[in-house]
Amino acid sequence: MKKYNVVGHSVRRLDAAEKATGTAMFSTDFTLPGMLYGKVLRSPYAHAKIVNIDTTEAEKLPGVKAVTTYRNTPREIFNTSATMTFTVPALKPVLDQYIFDNVVRYVGDEVAAVAAVSEEIAEEALQLIKVEYEELPTVFDPLEAMKPEAPVIHADCGEGKNIPGEIIKIPVGDLKKGFEECDVIIEKRFLLPIVKQVQMETQAAVAQVGVDGKITVWSTTQTPHPTRMIIAKIFGVPNSKIRVLNPPYVGGGFGVRIGLSAKAEPIAVALAMQAGKPVKIVYSRKEDFIASDTRHGGYVTVKLGAKKDGTFHALDLRAALNGGAYCSFSTETPGVLGAMGLSVYRIPNQSYFGHSVYTNTTPAGAMRGFGNPQAMFPIESVVDMLAEELGMDPLELRLKNIMKVGDPWCLPYPCNSTGLAECIEKGAKSIGWERRGRLNQPGAKKLRGIGVGVGTHCSNSWPFCVDYDNAIVTVQQDGSIHLASGVPDIGTGTSTALPQLAAEVLGVKLEEVSLTFGDTLSTPFDIGSHASRTCYAAGTAVVAAAKDARKQLLEYAGDFLKVSPERLEIKDSLIYITGQELVGDCAGTGVCQSGEERKSVTLQELAYHAHLRNKQFIGVGRIVPENAPPWHAHFAEVEVDTETGQVKVIKVVAAHDVGKAINPIIVEGQIEGGVLQGVGYAVTEEIRYDAKGRQLHNSLHKYMLLTAEDVPEIEAILIEANEPSGPFGAKGVGEAGLVPTAGAISNAVYNATGLRFYDIPLTEEKVFKALKGDGPATY
């Protein structure tokens, strides 16, 4: 494999020092002179009409500078998600939210907001707002919400009762005939839980409105440029008069702020406009739980048929997800669920039918994996059931059916690379797959089991959503490099990986490159950080911009050295003529005599030479990314305590085809973090609602996150099946660690206990009840 100077090296992150010393600035740290503090009044009811709202007393409270409700804010309809306010034709945007409305549709829905000189006064003012509600009927289950007698949550639903946007239908081959030709068919319905991103920094924004009407918003968004467009639409202000930026760090994302940071940005702007002063809004942890997007829970049905020899022949996949009270990503998420669920195995006859349903719960939106984990826990469970029915080893069955390069599939881009077979082989070796079935002594009370789950994902969202990137590389007058990209760094290492790509292309050391990112004013449009796309897609734009700058440099250097540019190479900021001895050359010594024959020139000398002749080298990258599938196989070893029902995950081996690891230690970190989120999804994490629609798990104390003491051994294995469309062969990785984990763990629990679960998380209570004779619940 080709060796690079910067790419492929686990260099220290460029943001590490700031973050390790406490000097890294996040939105929640940001302050401005004269800044006010905003607080939001939220609905105590899951569904109600606001009959009257009286803010008089709140306005009178000393220190209160602005009070906003649906009556004095723009009546402009939008969608908080980056993709849905301006979606790809011929899809029609689903717009169903205002900053404030006169109907509330979930517990936590925004009713009013106050800006005051302190958080305490703002809180006090909220208590003085008198709201008269008329309660409306509620519904919390997606299947119930489709019934004729269910309350209407949003009226404008063309595809069916309470169904936002379009039903996603993906037909391949002839499903009916396909099943008729199968020897074995298994069909099961699964129930998926609602879970939360729980990024460490809660939703936050600081808004400033200048006397000239220009708006600046510092916020936690994962997508500054699209967020600017949404704010422009809401307030009727031109894009060019709005600046959205991260300050520059964002305390995690995992999808929760692709677009607006819940409603932190528009509420802060509305308050700042009214108060004439900057306003800061920081969601409390409880607000973050109840009033910012969750992952979609819901129902997924898998019907899989195969021939006697194990060849998959037909797959019918159906999903009805709980979309919550507003659309957000509720049309795209079921789309990804279907598109990814149908693309792991080569199956000639397939169908997907999936959608979300409005209910009176917290809106569901994007969360790491984006529908894919909801597809793969059910699919990988059924694949294992089919293996047992056929009497085949689950690995053998998978290896027989997984997608190969060039296979036809439903996705509108080719499968150019797959290292999945290698992932399966290496992962199986590491977990000790051959120990399976020989793990337990007769009569043991703690039972061990090993399971597998596999999957794929995307490397951006094109052509399903608008998805493009720009980047600018400017060679400074001293030969150092400035790079501008509009993506943020939400913790995934973008602000290190992108400079690594530029440094490699330009032949300079990493420390020569500095990056401006996450700011609409100083970077060209970039869709942002989502869909495992940042390194792959923004990286492609960076490589294009760096190549453009490199071309200009070499042309200029060709004239300077009086050789053809094709003969030139750059290393460590030195441009030299390939194949010639460099010894004795005067470049960089500062003592070149005029007329001396030059064999090389430093970037520093060349850039300054150009500067004295009124020229700067500026490389521009403007790309629409292709797309590419990352692949992964996870192996889990679990121990089930038959006396308590506790499922302890002992080890997870996560083998990932990442194309090419630009910075391996960062890639490992992405996988390890994704795996632990996947373990939480499988075993502990869940948000439930009471009969009034109130979240029962609305704090870190109640929501069962895994801690350092609960971490299984996690082994990340990197497979590099070079992806021709990606920068230096890279493809997406960010979300993949979460995708196959729950399937692998549930299959391991089956291997240990013989109990097949159709829902997660596999809590002690659930497993205990199943072990004690009730058996696992069915749906």
Next chain:
Amino acid sequence: MSAKILTFTLNGETTKVMVEPSDMLVDVLRDKLNLIGVKKGCGQGECGACTVIMNGEAVTSCIVPAMKAEGAVVETVEGIGGPGKYHPLQESFMDLGAIQCGFCTPGMIMSAKALLDQNEQPTREEIREAISGNICRCTGYVKIEEAVSAAAKQIKEGK
């Protein structure tokens, strides 16, 4: 009770600041003393992002009334090292991939420092226990545990 001047030792310096009885230590450190390395992730002592060391013990400063710090010795991440003289924990966090979004990092480092200040050779279980009150949603804790372990080794060898 009314507002009073709190006097305590902060990162080695005697510090005086006016506090209200209702003020929590995290807000005094962040808002009045501008130490933004003390992060606020939940305000309920449940996430550990605001962890500082008070009189040698790691505490979640969001549930410590500021007035409790009267006469105390308080250390924050800003006080333990910087360019040219990083604390071994800062070095190992930077080198071993223990930092992602960075929001938990200062609190995580302070919990780990409180451990290493008292225990030069912690076991894996002791490391895990020491940071079990610090939530990290990015790393899966794998590289954090490795970094604490490496720092312990480095501190011991450096003596």
